Amino acid sequence: MDPRRVDYTGDGLSEDQLLETPYAQARAWVDDAVERAQHEKDVFEPLAVSVATVDDDGTPNVRTVLMRFLDERGPGFVTALTSAKGREISATPRMALALTWPSMYRAIRFRGTAVEVDRAEVMEYWNSRPWASRISAWASQQSDPVASRAALEEAYARRAAQFPDTGSDDDVPVPDFWGGFRVVPDEVEFWAGRRNRLHDRLVFRRVGDGDLADAASWEVLRRQP
Numbered sequence: 001m002d003p004r005r006v007d008y009t010g011d012g013l014s015e016d017q018l019l020e021t022p023y024a025q026a027r028a029w030v031d032d033a034v035e036r037a038q039h040e041k042d043v044f045e046p047l048a049v050s051v052a053t054v055d056d057d058g059t060p061n062v063r064t065v066l067m068r069f070l071d072e073r074g075p076g077f078v079t080a081l082t083s084a085k086g087r088e089i090s091a092t093p094r095m096a097l098a099l100t101w102p103s104m105y106r107a108i109r110f111r112g113t114a115v116e117v118d119r120a121e122v123m124e125y126w127n128s129r130p131w132a133s134r135i136s137a138w139a140s141q142q143s144d145p146v147a148s149r150a151a152l153e154e155a156y157a158r159r160a161a162q163f164p165d166t167g168s169d170d171d172v173p174v175p176d177f178w179g180g181f182r183v184v185p186d187e188v189e190f191w192a193g194r195r196n197r198l199h200d201r202l203v204f205r206r207v208g209d210g211d212l213a214d215a216a217s218w219e220v221l222r223r224q225p
Contacts, residue, residue, distance in 0.1 A: 049099050050099075067097075069117065095113075
């Protein structure tokens with residue numbers, strides 16, 4: 001079989017299957033992906049999300065991170081606020097996120113405005129990270145050039161010595177330059193692959209000021225594939 005000509009055999013997504021709110025639908029699909037990763041094991045990193053921003057020149061930039069927050073307010077992730085994505089979001093908060101699960105023939109696209117995650121939420125997540133991951137956040141000047149792998153590992157070793165592993169949540173403090181962003185969506189699209197490239201694209205578009213769980217704040221439309 002020509003790998004460029006794979007026919008998508010998904011079940012699709014019809015209007016009568018669509019849940020009432022974008023949060024309910026997103027939560028259901030994310031949970032399905034996590035469960036499939038644990039059992040069928042054909043979904044790798046079910047929370048991997050592509051983050052699209054623009055730089056000062058208006059040039060697009062995209063990278064993949066892990067979604068660490070998802071609730072009625074929107075999806076979110078953590079990062080160094082001084083990283084390229086952090087600087088770009090601070091300058092131009094309009095952005096997009098995409099979750100894609102090829103083996104499930106599903107994807108979700110969020111478009112909206114980024115807001116910084118509350119510090120209390122950031123600290124709660126930070127304390128759940130393994131010690132080594134917290135050390136890495138201190139060691140890396142994310143997005144900046146580095147002379148070599150050895151230089152990066154030396155920075156890690158210095159931070160590991162500064163903040164030794166005591167087994168407690170507070171043995172590594174949260175850096176001031178580290179935080180997170182949440183996207184408050186204006187649009188959420190659910191893509192479901194089907195045969196003959198006649199895919200389903202059902203879109204929740206904002207018509208009110210409510211959150212993702214407020215059905216009255218969203219209208220549904222179908223886009224052509």
